[in-house]
Amino acid sequence: xxxxxxxxxxxxxxxxxxxxxxxxxxxxxxxxxxxxxxxxxxxxxxxxxxxxxxxxxxxxxxxxxxxxxxxxxxxxxxxxxxxxxxxxxxxxxxxxxxxxxxxxxxxxxxxxxxxxxxxxxxxxxxxxxxxxxxxxxxxxxxxxxxxxxxxxxxxxxxxxxxxxxxxxxxxxxxxxxxxxxxxxxxxxxxxxxxxxxxxxxxxxxxxxxxxxxxxxxxxxxxxxxxxxxxxxxxxxxxxxxxxxxxxxxxxxxxxxxxxxxxxxxxxxxxxxxxxxxxxxxxxxxxxxxxxxxxxxxxxxxxxxxxxxxxxxxxxxxxxxxxxxxxxxxxxxxxxxxxxxxxxxxxxxxxxxxxxxxxxxxxxxxxxxxxxxxxxxxxxxxxxxxxxxxxxxxxxxxxxx
Numbered sequence: 228x229x230x231x232x233x234x235x236x237x238x239x240x241x242x243x244x245x246x247x248x249x250x251x252x253x254x255x256x257x258x259x260x261x262x263x264x265x266x267x268x269x270x271x272x273x274x275x276x277x278x279x280x281x282x283x284x285x286x287x288x289x290x291x292x293x294x295x296x297x298x299x300x301x302x303x304x305x306x307x308x309x310x311x312x313x314x315x316x317x318x319x320x321x322x323x324x325x326x327x328x329x330x331x332x333x334x335x336x337x338x339x340x341x342x343x344x345x346x347x348x349x350x351x352x353x354x355x356x357x358x359x360x361x362x363x364x365x366x367x368x369x370x371x372x373x374x375x376x377x378x379x380x381x382x383x384x385x386x387x388x389x390x391x392x393x394x395x396x397x398x399x400x401x402x403x404x405x406x407x408x409x410x411x412x413x414x415x416x417x418x419x420x421x422x423x424x425x426x427x428x429x430x431x432x433x434x435x436x437x438x439x440x441x442x443x444x445x446x447x448x449x450x451x452x453x454x455x456x457x458x459x460x461x462x463x464x465x466x467x468x469x470x471x472x473x474x475x476x477x478x479x480x481x482x483x484x485x486x487x488x489x490x491x492x493x494x495x496x497x498x499x500x501x502x503x504x505x506x507x508x509x510x511x512x513x514x515x516x517x518x519x520x521x522x523x524x525x526x527x528x529x530x531x532x533x534x535x536x537x538x539x540x541x542x543x544x545x546x547x548x549x550x551x552x553x554x555x556x557x558x559x560x561x562x563x564x565x566x567x568x569x570x571x572x573x574x575x576x577x578x579x580x581x582x583x584x585x586x587x588x589x590x591x592x593x594x595x596x597x598x599x600x601x602x603x604x605x606x607x608x609x610x611x612x613x614x615x616x617x618x619x620x621x622x623x624x625x626x627x
Contacts, residue, residue, distance in 0.1 A: 238281045241274065255281035259288055303400055305348060306341035309333050312391045324486060327479035332384050334368050335360065345392075346401055350408045353388070357381055357409065368480060378414035385409060419600070421569035422447075426558055433556035441510040442532045442545055443552065444503055449570035449588050452563060453477045454493075456542045457485060458531045465507060468499040472589065478542040493589040507531075571600035 234240065237259045243252040254274040271288060275281040313333070316326050339356050340348065359365055363375035376384075385406060392404040422430065427447060434440040445455045453475035462471040472495050477484045488494045499507070510531065517535050518525040530539035540548075549563040567588070574584045585596040 234278070235282075235285065237285055238278070240278075257281045257284055259285060301344075301346060301400060303345050304341060305343050305345055306337050308345050308391055308395050308400070309337060309341075312394055315394070322486065322489065324477045324479065324484045327482060327484065329387055331479050332387060335365060335373070336384070336388060338368075339365070345395055348392075348401075348405055350405045353385070353406055353409045357385070357412070360384075361412075377417075378412035379417075382411045385411060419568040420561055420565050421572045422558075422561060422565065424573065427569065427573070429558060430553070430556050434552065436509070438510070438513050438535070439532065439540075439545075439548060439552075441506055442540075443549075443566070444506050445531075446549075446563060446566035447569060448503060449567050451475070451567060451589075452542050452546060454488070454589075455532060456530075456540065456545055459529045460511075460531060461529065463499075463507060463531070465499075465504055468501075468504055469496055470499050470503075471496045476539070476542060483541060488589065490589070490591050492586070492591040495586065495589050497587060568600055571596065575601045 234255075237257060239256045239258070241254045241256050243254060254276065255278050256272065256274045258270055258272045260268070260270055273284070275284060313326060313330055316329065336356065339359070340352055343352060360373070360376040360381055363373055365373045367373050389404060389406040392401065392406045395401045396404055430443065430447075434443050442455055445458065446452075450458070450472065454472050457474040457476040458470075458472075459474060462473055463469075472493065473487060475486055475488055477486070514533065514537065517537065518527070521536060524536065526533075526537035528537050528539045532540050532545065534540060546563050550560060553560060571584050571588055574587070575581070581593050581597050581601070584601070585593045588596060588600060590596045590600075
């Protein structure tokens with residue numbers, strides 16, 4: 228008969244109350260020091276059915292503690308992990324609009340996985356969420372069904388969620404980052420689609436005299452949506468023919484955020500071309516007539532893009548109007564941001580130096596401007612091909 232081994236001090240044999248008409252139930256209670264957890268010294272206490280299970284658990288925990296990979300059991304949820312991560316970004320003085328953008332993306336994660344314990348989160352949990360986002364139909368915080376997410380949007384969400392789990396690993400809350408195991412979705416981002424010169428002419432003819440024409444003129448002049456919505460009359464000098472980009476208005480859900488441009492290059496003073504001066508003067512006349520008509524009911528907000536009552540249009544309202552304007556003008560669909568790409572592309576085709584285009588658009592990098600915002604259309608490439616053909620013809624005729 229094998230000699231019974233003495234139990235280590237961390238394991239104690241415990242007899243529980245006897246069942247009715249039966250023998251006492253024996254369990255093996257493990258109590259082991261697991262070191263510092265969240266700045267406090269912790270012990271793990273757990274009961275096992277057999278001595279062998281308790282011994283195996285003791286060996287495993289000792290090994291993990293020694294290697295620094297031990298994770299103490301916790302009921303911490305995915306929502307708590309995200310909330311703490313966002314709080315850390317706010318403490319690091321990240322821009323309010325940036326943190327709000329993170330929170331907006333995370334809303335679907337919290338809705339679908341927020342109550343899942345972070346230690347029980349699996350790759351399958353995240354993969355199923357990706358499938359649901361790609362299919363569309365999940366409810367947004369406003370109760371509306373979400374549209375299918377693009378590969379770019381899904382991959383962005385996975386990236387910031389992976390950062391949250393990285394933080395959890397570093398804090399010792401989880402052993403591994405399961406989000407990092409989820410494959411990213413292949414698929415190129417939708418390329419910019421700037422308007423052609425002919426399309427620009429058609430659009431400008433259609434919007435002439437419209438109260439919101441100034442919004443589309445500013446967009447085609449290369450201003451961002453936030454810069455258009457944040458533009459005030461105080462930043463415009465019609466006598467000197469200048470416009471100063473010094474304020475932006477962004478929207479995150481129902482919340483609007485007003486701030487200065489995100490970079491030094493974004494804060495810029497630009498000369499106004501004559502046609503834009505004329506549109507601005509026409510806009511002021513329209514707003515003056517509105518104010519005279521409404522009297523005290525008119526709201527002098529000071530913004531350039533306003534409704535009949537003088538209230539500034541929200542970024543969402545401006546963006547929602549854009550496709551309707553294009554459709555009414557008989558033009559194909561373009562994103563509003565494509566108007567900004569149109570500005571860069573047409574300037575480039577007119578021979579404006581890249582350094583000047585970069586400064587006009589408010590970019591810190593000329594390389595970024597060239598790579599991202601200069602998008603020649605097929606007809607421009609056809610002209611380039613013809614010029615190349617002319618060079619070859621001249622060479623052939625010279626016989627060299």
